[in-house]
Amino acid sequence: MxxxxxxxxxxxxxxxDFEKNAALAFEKIFEELDFEIDSQEFITTYNPINVAYWKLYERNEIDQESLRVNRLKDAFEAIDYPISLEQINTISNLFIAYLTTNNHxxxxxxxxxxxxxxxxxxxxxxxxxxxxxxxxxxxxxxxxxxxxxxxxxxxxxxxxxxxxxxxxxxxxxxxxxxxxxxxxxxxxxxxxxxxxxxxxxxxxxxxxxxxxxxxxxxxxxxxxxxxx
Missing domain, CATH: 3.40.50.1000 (HAD superfamily/HAD-like)
Structure with a gap:
């Protein structure tokens, strides 16, 4: 060395600290959209899905748009929460906007x-x-x-x-x-x-x-x- x-x-x-900052962003989003979802429970489901999609993205197996949408789609499906593609796009845009409002x-x-x-x-x-x-x-x-x-x-x-x-x-x-x-x-x-x-x-x-x-x-x- x-x-x-x-x-x-x-x-x-x-x-x-992506996990902590992401959890706070989702908490704000779910409150704003009046979604009855526990943000900590959601992030526990979302994190491994997000990691898996990032690995696909890093290997050029998916594009940026697929990463952005499908990680959320799969997470909501995993917690059995019905959601439309329009709502997913709204959440994705809010997530990018709110993610950096916390910087742990x-x-x-x-x-x-x-x-x-x-x-x-x-x-x-x-x-x-x-x-x-x-x-x-x-x-x-x-x-x-x-x-x-x-x-x-x-x-x-x-x-x-x-x-x-x-x-x-x-x-x-x-x-x-x-x-x-x-x-x-x-x-x-x-x-x-x-x-x-x-x-x-x-x-x-x-x-x-x-x-x-x-x-x-x-x-x-x-x-x-x-x-x-």
Missing amino acids: NEIKHIFFDLDHTLW LIDGTIETLEYLKDNYKLHIITNGFSFVQEVKLQKSNLDKYFITITNSELAGHKKPHENIFQYALSLANASKNQSIMIGDSIEADVLGAINFGMKAVYFNPANEHVSHEEIIQIQKLTQLKNIL
């Missing part, structure tokens, strides 16, 4: 970034929709920590494709051996970076089993202090 000069972070689920961060985010910022150049690589990710970074005051922001729309490729990592390194004027990727997705962030030739750290707060035993894992962001 002595060669590392550039640290690349994923955003959602790694620094920005993963525990240890600021402490960790403050520790790293003086000795490393920090960057973001995200597959999230660019206009939403920019607002998240600004409203959460995370943007001040990062020199470059790479999103999949600008790069033309999504993680785990090697081209997005190449784009990010070129933007940061960094080399592979000087760079490390930190993220919560074993496939998109960690294996994507490793297959490209970068080092990587798997942020695994749930301590899920990983078949790749050689991969460096952390359960808390502050554990990066022991690595970097």
Whole structure:
């Protein structure tokens, strides 16, 4: 790790607490639309469906519109709540609008970034929709920590494709051996970076089993202090 000069972070689920912020957004939406749905129960159903659709999106098996609509459609079907396509589109638009009105961060985010910022150049690589990710970074005051922001729309490729990592390194004027990727997705962030030739750290707060035993894992962001 002595060669590392550039640290690349994923955003959602790694620094920005998507689950908590999404639950608050849905709570506001259901109240506004007078839906008798428990937002916490809904988010518990929605989260794994959302993750599954994001994996399809990352593999270019679905487009952005399918992701936007079908993750909600499947979640409402799973809780057996009748809903029209028009209502799904309304909720989807409100969700994007309300998601960034709350900007809770993963525990240890600021402490960790403050520790790293003086000795490393920090960057973001995200597959999230660019206009939403920019607002998240600004409203959460995370943007001040990062020199470059790479999103999949600008790069033309999504993680785990090697081209997005190449784009990010070129933007940061960094080399592979000087760079490390930190993220919560074993496939998109960690294996994507490793297959490209970068080092990587798997942020695994749930301590899920990983078949790749050689991969460096952390359960808390502050554990990066022991690595970097």
